[in-house]
Amino acid sequence: MAGLRQPILSLLGHVDHGKTTLLDRIAGSARAEREAGGITQHIGAVEVPRAAIERLCAGIVATENFTVPGLLFVDTPGHRSFETLRRRGGALADLAVLVIDAREGVMPQTRESVQILRHEKTPFAVALTKIDLIAGWRKPTGPIGVPAQIARSGDEYGQLVDARVYSAAEELHGLGFSADRYDRVSDFTRNVGIVPVSARAGVGVAELLALLVGLAQRFLSAELAVATEGGEATVLERSDQRGVGPVSSVIVYRGRLRVADEIVVTGRTDPFVTRVRGIYRPPPPGRGRGGKHPALVSADAVDAAAGVYLSAPGIEDAMPGGLLKVVLRPGDLPRIEKELANESHPVADIAESGVALVADTLGGLEALAFECREAKIPIHVAQVGPVNGALLLLMSTVRDPRHRGVLAFNVPVLPDVVKEGAAASVQIFPGEVMYRILDAYKAWYAEQSTLLAAQRRVDTAHPAKLQVLSGFIFRTSKPAIVGVKVLGGTLRPGVRLMKIDGSEVGLLKSLQEDGVSVAQAVETKELAASIDGAVVGRNLSEGDLLYVALPESAARSIRPEDLSPAEQRVFEEVLRIRRRTDPFWGQ
Numbered sequence: 001m002a003g004l005r006q007p008i009l010s011l012l013g014h015v016d017h018g019k020t021t022l023l024d025r026i027a028g029s030a031r032a033e034r035e036a037g038g039i040t041q042h043i044g045a046v047e048v049p050r051a052a053i054e055r056l057c058a059g060i061v062a063t064e065n066f067t068v069p070g071l072l073f074v075d076t077p078g079h080r081s082f083e084t085l086r087r088r089g090g091a092l093a094d095l096a097v098l099v100i101d102a103r104e105g106v107m108p109q110t111r112e113s114v115q116i117l118r119h120e121k122t123p124f125a126v127a128l129t130k131i132d133l134i135a136g137w138r139k140p141t142g143p144i145g146v147p148a149q150i151a152r153s154g155d156e157y158g159q160l161v162d163a164r165v166y167s168a169a170e171e172l173h174g175l176g177f178s179a180d181r182y183d184r185v186s187d188f189t190r191n192v193g194i195v196p197v198s199a200r201a202g203v204g205v206a207e208l209l210a211l212l213v214g215l216a217q218r219f220l221s222a223e224l225a226v227a228t229e230g231g232e233a234t235v236l237e238r239s240d241q242r243g244v245g246p247v248s249s250v251i252v253y254r255g256r257l258r259v260a261d262e263i264v265v266t267g268r269t270d271p272f273v274t275r276v277r278g279i280y281r282p283p284p285p286g287r288g289r290g291g292k293h294p295a296l297v298s299a300d301a302v303d304a305a306a307g308v309y310l311s312a313p314g315i316e317d318a319m320p321g322g323l324l325k326v327v328l329r330p331g332d333l334p335r336i337e338k339e340l341a342n343e344s345h346p347v348a349d350i351a352e353s354g355v356a357l358v359a360d361t362l363g364g365l366e367a368l369a370f371e372c373r374e375a376k377i378p379i380h381v382a383q384v385g386p387v388n389g390a391l392l393l394l395m396s397t398v399r400d401p402r403h404r405g406v407l408a409f410n411v412p413v414l415p416d417v418v419k420e421g422a423a424a425s426v427q428i429f430p431g432e433v434m435y436r437i438l439d440a441y442k443a444w445y446a447e448q449s450t451l452l453a454a455q456r457r458v459d460t461a462h463p464a465k466l467q468v469l470s471g472f473i474f475r476t477s478k479p480a481i482v483g484v485k486v487l488g489g490t491l492r493p494g495v496r497l498m499k500i501d502g503s504e505v506g507l508l509k510s511l512q513e514d515g516v517s518v519a520q521a522v523e524t525k526e527l528a529a530s531i532d533g534a535v536v537g538r539n540l541s542e543g544d545l546l547y548v549a550l551p552e553s554a555a556r557s558i559r560p561e562d563l564s565p566a567e568q569r570v571f572e573e574v575l576r577i578r579r580r581t582d583p584f585w586g587q
Helices: 019-035 050-057 108-120 146-152 155-174 205-219 330-343 362-374 389-395 415-423 434-459 552-557 565-578
Strands: 008-013 045-049 070-074 095-101 124-129 179-181 192-196 231-241 245-258 262-265 272-275 278-281 297-299 301-303 306-311 323-326 350-359 379-384 405-409 427-431 464-475 480-489 496-499 504-513 516-518 526-532 545-548
Touching (some): 008 019, 019 070, 019 095, 045 050, 050 070, 070 205, 108 362, 108 434, 124 205, 146 155, 146 192, 192 205, 231 306, 245 278, 245 323, 350 389, 362 379, 362 405, 362 434, 464 526, 464 565, 480 565, 545 565, 552 565
Parallel strands (some): 095 124, 124 192, 350 379, 350 405
Antiparallel strands (some): 245 301, 262 272, 278 297, 464 545, 496 504
16 A cells, blocks of 8 residues: 555553553654664654564564554653644644553543543554453463463453453443454454553563554555645644754654744734744754763654654744644735634633633633533633633623633743732632643532522522411501411512512511510411501411512522522412513513
């Protein structure tokens, strides 16, 4: 299958499930091959050429049908490569490896990862890691395949591994994916392959790489076709390199990038146009020994997929996670600038009242916005960069106080900024794991909702029903003081009272229980009520049923979730009384 570029892959999954150890094992194999002269080192990526894969798989899986030139694993610590790095139209990665600890199974961040994979429609395989920590494991003495290693460790160990595989498959099924152990899958279009892996011992790594090669060759031939013109890349981060100056490390994911190419780059505010001054790779192994600083190796051009340093005027203004595109013809420039401008604003559905999103990259911002939409959290503003005073000032004006939150993904938040946010009544939720940020915000939102509901009950008239008790008339007028029993809701002074026919009786000035003033009275309470404007025998009688005469504005603002069942019943009675004369009252 000639004419294919190597696919870009990313590892994702829950914290501490073995992503780093697995990538280190793969990178170690890649480094060994590089030192033998068969690999080019890349920036922000680990390249495993076909020769290295064939050597790893020798004697374990068949390699004669391998045709992709290799695999490029995105390796960008701190950037959450899959979730936060983008290309035009989707995730930077063509394939993904979902890493699941065999002992812990699917965890919250695993579910978050699966949700992103589904959203991006990205093919993936599962690496069921840490099988060497399952009871019965026998350390291999050399390269060995998964089935042979399981057989070597005995039937009881094999049953335990199968139980972990089935458990992971069951949990994935609950998330919408059919899965089974890789060597039991006959149709990878319908089933996800699960590869038991011990990254420490190297068991399962060959099978995992072979499975990824097979997925790429079978299902991604169109996406991996080598582009004959143009070049597109994702910006990882900015830095200064000795002897070169400001550069951006980029992953070229399509076409070719040449020195002197005119390019459009995503900037901090708007896309900008510049020209490639230099393309650089790290030095070959062995350079820079004896205390000397290794020099970068310049290149005239680079083809996808690859990671390189890029030098260009103004490149220090490139936005991490942004895009870069070659301009082939002058007439293409306006279209490309518009494309990159659109990609620079991943959140289109901005709400009048909502939270603020802040991330270190555009892709991180997009992934966080996706999670917020799934959780039905409205977004008021979204930006790349630090949490600053201007953002806090903006968020302090958001109408709903429960939305005055800043969800800060993978960006540092200084203590002074936290204090400034607290002073502005804005809560900041920093973190490096999206689901934890969202969980923290949801918990805070629930807490604020409870506090607001309690405050509304104090500030706003709420439904209540009472009855004037017979034989307890203490004063007939100015004000009338009578015994009452609360039949429903919570009664507080300061509200006006009405009869069942809708006629108003007067203002409830105070409540007393056993001669002591009280701020409120709940259902079943009997106490003395002072009612200004009421005259016993004229507009008030023993046995009368009374209701809090809710203002129409209060009726409109009442939230059903803030009412108890008894209050809800009283409220419905008040609505029926009012709507006898005004059918649309309170709507």
